[in-house]
Amino acid sequence: MRQTRLGSFTIGAIAYGCWRFAGSTPAEAQEKIETALDAGMTLIDTADIYGYGEPCGFGGAEAVLGEVLAASPDLRDRMVLATKGGIIPPRPYDSGSDYLISAAEASLKRLRVEQIDLYQIHRPDLTAPVAETANALDTLIASGKVKHVGVSNFTVAQTRALQAHLSAPLVSTQPEFSAVHQDPVTDGTLDWCSETGAACLAWSxxxxGRLVTRDLRDERERRVHAILARIAERLGTDISNAALAFILKHQANVVPIIGTQTPARIRASAAAAGLDFTARDFYDIVEAWRGVPMP
Ligand SMILES: NC(=O)c1ccc[n+]([C@@H]2O[C@H](COP(=O)([O-])OP(=O)(O)OC[C@H]3O[C@@H](n4cnc5c(N)ncnc54)[C@H](OP(=O)(O)O)[C@@H]3O)[C@@H](O)[C@H]2O)c1
Structure with missing residues (x-):
């Protein structure tokens, strides 16, 4: 698979996410992680909150990944390991220094690793002083518990405010981005990535899944789906890979994080990074979303 940059790391152009993987048995989890790594998806993204509300509870997704890593330590060297902290129901967010440092330490324990490669603030805490959050992140890096830091679901202004207080560079932002959620194209997120060299880790x-299940929300999404279907047919691929190719076509460093729990679909998704998706295809999807031709 094509490679790209995340801070000091080289990663595959498509990443694998562990949100839906919290209820997996260790054997199932191992199969999914090995399949993703074998397919070239070397960035593995999880979060401490994944599992909350399910029988395994808060930390469940990290814990099962930790079991996989304990059983097969060689897998640790093959991946760039990303997790997130800062969501704590019912508060619901805490980016205060004491909490963030203890949350990262708890993630390290559950994941059974010495260092987290990318630690992300999951959602902005509007009550935590930004300088304190920045200090916690710099402290985590200085202690060696974390290699790089990033944000998720931050506006560009929130990201810049945090960066202004941080010594370390934010190497990533993680927004929702897909053919049916195109805000990062226009809200400055992708431009901030181009400005700083950070990666845009695109969630959902x-x-x-609704682009493939066709559980579409409105006319706008149906328009996007119809264009994706036409492009997929021309390229001899499916809607899923055409949708991944759409966000990969943006000139910024966009890394889709796929979330399927089906090993065959993980494997098949890798081909999206090699599709001949044209600029015209890209603009057709943007126009379908906007409902008007490009000016
Ligand atoms: N930062 C954040 O706030 C945030 C929020 C959400 C997600 N994330 C990250 O993004 C990752 C991906 O999110 P996501 O799981 O929503 O991504 P997604 O890839 O957009 O959706 C995955 C869903 O699509 C379904 N699917 C895929 N291919 C299918 C097919 N051919 N037919 C039917 N269903 C299909 C999957 O079902 P199957 O499992 O049955 O294939 C799964 O339920 C997460 O794991 C997490 O790492 C981050």
Whole structure:
């Protein structure tokens, strides 16, 4: 698979996400992780909150990944390991220094690793002083517990405010981005990535699955789906890979994080990074979303 940059790391152009993987048995989890790594998806993204509300509870997704890593330590060297902290129901967010440092330490324990490669603030805490959040992130890096830091679901202004207080560079932002959620194209997120060299880790790149299940929300999404279907047919691929190719076509460093729990679909998704998706295809999807031709 084509490679790209995340801070000091080289990663595959498509990443694998562990949100839906919290209820997996260790054997199932191992199969999914090995399949993703074998397919070239070397960035593995999880979060401490994944599993909350399910029988395994808060930390469940990290814990099962930790079991996989304990059973097969060689897998640790093959991946760039990303997790997130800062959501704590019912508060619901805490980016205060004491909490963030203890949350990262708890993630390290559950994941059974010495260092987290990318630690992301999951959602902005509007009550935590930004300088304190920045200090916690710099402290985590200085202690060696974390290699790089990033944000998720931050506006560009929130990202810049945090960066202004941080010594370390934010190497990533993680927004929702797909053919049916195109805000990062216009809200400055992708331009901030181009400005700084950060990666845009795109969550729910298939709209959480509705682009493939056709559980579409409105006329606008149906328009996008119809164009994706036409492009997929021309390229000899499926809607899923056409949807991934759409966000990969943006000139910024966009890394879709896929979330399927089906090993065959993980494997098949890797081909999206090699599709001959044209600029015209890209603009057709943007126009379908906007409902008007490009000016
Ligand atoms: N930062 C954040 O706030 C945030 C929020 C959400 C997600 N994320 C990250 O993004 C990752 C991906 O999110 P996501 O899971 O919503 O991504 P997604 O890839 O958009 O959606 C995955 C869903 O699509 C379904 N799907 C895929 N291919 C299919 C097919 N051919 N037919 C039917 N269903 C299909 C999957 O079902 P199957 O499992 O049955 O294939 C799964 O339920 C997460 O794991 C997490 O790492 C981050």
């Amino acid at each position: 790149p298939l709209g959480g």
